[in-house]
Amino acid sequence: xxxxxQGFIIDRLTDSILNTISGDSFKTEVSTLKKSDLKHIPEKxxxxxxxxxxxxxxxxxxxxxxxxxxxxxVQGLLSITIESDHIFMNLLESAPFNIGKQKLYExxxxxxxxxxxxVSFQKGYEGxxxxxxxxxxxxxxxxxxxxxxxxxxxxxxxNKAAKFLVTKYFxxx
Amino acid sequence: xxxxxxxxxxDFVIQSPPLTDKERKELSEFIKKKKxxxxxxxxxxxxxxxxxxxxx
Numbered sequence: 001x002x003x004x005x006q007g008f009i010i011d012r013l014t015d016s017i018l019n020t021i022s023g024d025s026f027k028t029e030v031s032t033l034k035k036s037d038l039k040h041i042p043e044k045x046x047x048x049x050x051x052x053x054x055x056x057x058x059x060x061x062x063x064x065x066x067x068x069x070x071x072x073x074v075q076g077l078l079s080i081t082i083e084s085d086h087i088f089m090n091l092l093e094s095a096p097f098n099i100g101k102q103k104l105y106e107x108x109x110x111x112x113x114x115x116x117x118x119v120s121f122q123k124g125y126e127g128x129x130x131x132x133x134x135x136x137x138x139x140x141x142x143x144x145x146x147x148x149x150x151x152x153x154x155x156x157x158x159n160k161a162a163k164f165l166v167t168k169y170f171x172x173x
Numbered sequence: 174x175x176x177x178x179x180x181x182x183x184d185f186v187i188q189s190p191p192l193t194d195k196e197r198k199e200l201s202e203f204i205k206k207k208k209x210x211x212x213x214x215x216x217x218x219x220x221x222x223x224x225x226x227x228x229x
Binding site: 049083084085086088089090092094099100103110126128130131132134137150151156 | 186208
């Protein structure tokens with residue numbers, strides 16, 4: 001892993017997601033979304049957000065989560081903004097086939113949140129990541145991600161929680 | 174490798190409205206405070222100084 005981060009594929013990190021049918025774990029990677037990926041993620045295919053507009057916004061960075069050796073099937077997407085002292089998660093969405101009771105893979109969102117924390121450490125922000133939660137998920141984010149309910153629906157993942165998440169997913173900060 | 178699973182019937186979706194300048198400032202203050210707390214907690218505890226002998 002260390003070699004990967006320091007090598008030429010600097011924007012890729014490997015981890016895994018779980019197939020809900022077989023229970024098998026599949027190694028994944030996070031990489032920057034490319035223009036050519038956009039044709040695989042139109043709203044008409046069940047994606048909720050306009051990722052093309054997110055991709056075209058120069059203030060934002062968009063990442064995709066894919067299974068290793070299967071780079072065309074996007075499992076989930078993450079849009080972040082690099083703020084002055086933290087990473088702000090604008091959007092996070094699992095692929096339509098990873099949503100609901102019949103979801104194919106589990107762990108997509110957690111994987112992407114951990115990646116945002118990883119970017120925060122890389123930027124020298126000590127892991128701080130902020131985002132907005134749906135009311136009914138606030139408690140859940142507090143329990144699973146260790147996020148702190150800051151104000152209104154804004155939440156923040158601090159250094160300690162970020163360390164836990166990054167170590168859990170990527171083993172190294 | 175570990176992963177965090179969503180509870181049954183719950184899907185993690187994040188859609189954050191952009192931060193206002195006020196929120197940005199409040200967040201920065203919070204982060205500053207947290208960093209200061211963290212730095213304070215990571216300082217090694219100082220041993221109490223031994224009293225010097227009055228005969229020296």
